[in-house]
Amino acid sequence: MRILMVGAGATGGFFGGKLAEAGRDVTFLLRERRAEQIRERGLEITTPNGDLTIQPKVATAEQLRESRERFDLIVLTTKAYQLQAAMEDLAPAVGQATMLLPILNGMRQFSMLDERFGAEHVLGGCARIYAEMDELGRIHQSAGPSQINYGEHSGERSERILSVDRALRDAGFQTVLEPDILATLWQKWWFLASLSATCVLGRGVVGDIAAVVPYGPSLARAVIEECAAITQANGYPIAESALLHHIDTMTQPGSTLSSSMYRDLIKGAPVEADHILGDLVDRAKGVSAPLVAAAYVQLKVYEAAQAN
Amino acid sequence: MRILMVGAGATGGFFGGKLAEAGRDVTFLLRERRAEQIRERGLEITTPNGDLTIQPKVATAEQLRESRERFDLIVLTTKAYQLQAAMEDLAPAVGQATMLLPILNGMRQFSMLDERFGAEHVLGGCARIYAEMDELGRIHQSAGPSQINYGEHSGERSERILSVDRALRDAGFQTVLEPDILATLWQKWWFLASLSATCVLGRGVVGDIAAVVPYGPSLARAVIEECAAITQANGYPIAESALLHHIDTMTQPGSTLSSSMYRDLIKGAPVEADHILGDLVDRAKGVSAPLVAAAYVQLKVYEAAQAN
Incomplete structure (x- = not known):
């Protein structure tokens, strides 16, 4: 499963980094400045259980537009006020079977994503993690949970949500396939x-x-x-x-x-x-x-x- | 009628200054720093209708305590959070027939004054004025009303409230003897x-x-x-x-x-x-x-x- 992580802030960087380290096919969609930083220093993550530095695949919006690559799963971990801009950036990566997994609080992301890409592309998700990014772009996870919950809005155990479950689980954080993610x-x-x-x-x-x-x-x-x-x-x-x-x-x-x-x-x-x-x-x-x-x-x- | 103005901030300084200018027997009870300033520069007031500088009688809490002078009317225009300290300062000036006229918003001043001096000493009052004091202690009145309202809590037109009315009226600001000052x-x-x-x-x-x-x-x-x-x-x-x-x-x-x-x-x-x-x-x-x-x-x- 080809995964596009939109952004590499504290949440996206942590979960995307752990997935990449576990050998999943992860690309980060980044602004030029953050892309440059990660190309130079790598993606550095400290956790209570040890640190890691990885050299993930990185793409800017322009590269994505030019490459015409499509992804199977696009994980969004932006701030709500960045979502509109992020949707424009990731649009070229959305193919007919692409799943969008927004990891945001609240509900407004769904009407925005549904309207832009069609509700059939959109899953539900949320995360629990205590992490911060410092001024050098290093991500520091403090003690506590690191967990992603996800599911179909309908609650259905569809083939595609099971494939998401397989792709995300056992990558060094907790995962929960939810029977009712909206609840x-x-x-x-x-x-x-x-x-x-x-x-x-x-x-x-x-x-x-x-x-x-x-x-x-x-x-x-x-x-x-x-x-x-x-x-x-x-x-x-x-x-x-x-x-x-x-x-x-x-x-x-x-x-x-x-x-x-x-x-x-x-x-x-x-x-x-x-x-x-x-x-x-x-x-x-x-x-x-x-x-x-x-x-x-x-x-x-x-x-x-x-x-x- | 011997009047003690407690404080010479924007409100007290304006009304007390106008009363002094109109020839009423006014003394300001002041902290040492403000007393010094007024002794040196005078009490300066600017208004849309002209400016005045007066040299009022001034007393500090210590001088009041030593002189044992009693006043007929004590007008309080402090901020609410200064009221407790002001009550201690003015206490030596309260004789058996002294009237206390607090010019504050709200109602809490009454329970405080009643408890400290006895409700029989306490009148009700409020003011309407737009004035500010600058860093040199000058008081600047901007356009708008300059008015004091006062009355007995009972609404009674007592001899003493009529004497207050005579003392305050015709001093260059509006006065209203209220039938129901609490309302x-x-x-x-x-x-x-x-x-x-x-x-x-x-x-x-x-x-x-x-x-x-x-x-x-x-x-x-x-x-x-x-x-x-x-x-x-x-x-x-x-x-x-x-x-x-x-x-x-x-x-x-x-x-x-x-x-x-x-x-x-x-x-x-x-x-x-x-x-x-x-x-x-x-x-x-x-x-x-x-x-x-x-x-x-x-x-x-x-x-x-x-x-x-």
């Missing part, structure tokens, strides 16, 4: 959105907000309940135990937990406002979600200021 | 609190937030409705026309309106979090106010970070 994505989404919205509204990490008794813990709880209610209204039930566990996590005194979106906001970096919060409130289906909407407003005001 | 304060409070909470949650001026259609205007409206509902639950009805006018103001595209609390937040200056927002949600009387509470949480997280 998994929704479960991840309400969790992530509520963490992000709480940190954005309170402008702090979980412990900072939990310290403002009683309104801080109430804020976290109310945001969680809004996100969970939207998820349920969309047909994805949430177990009471999962809800209580998340409320407990999000009201822990002293906790340094925050979302990457909040950290990006504080740094002045781009944020996935529309993708993670805007799209969620747009799908509220009559559920009242004033707090998540307020966090979204703040992020859009921030984006407008960044654009100027 | 006036509540009307000012819900207006100010909703403006502050909206700007804090959206992290922008009114026009920035209004531009995030439809969630920005909805945010402003929902915050206004929370503040208005708390006000009504406390026994102060709000006219439909006032509510609609405020919603209209707070959803104006392009508006540069914001609250001084939001501007202080952005500057890294102290904010009146407990006084303007915390006290309001504490008085919610069963009214649900998640958005105002969220803004309060953000300000408390900010205050905790400032303190470190």
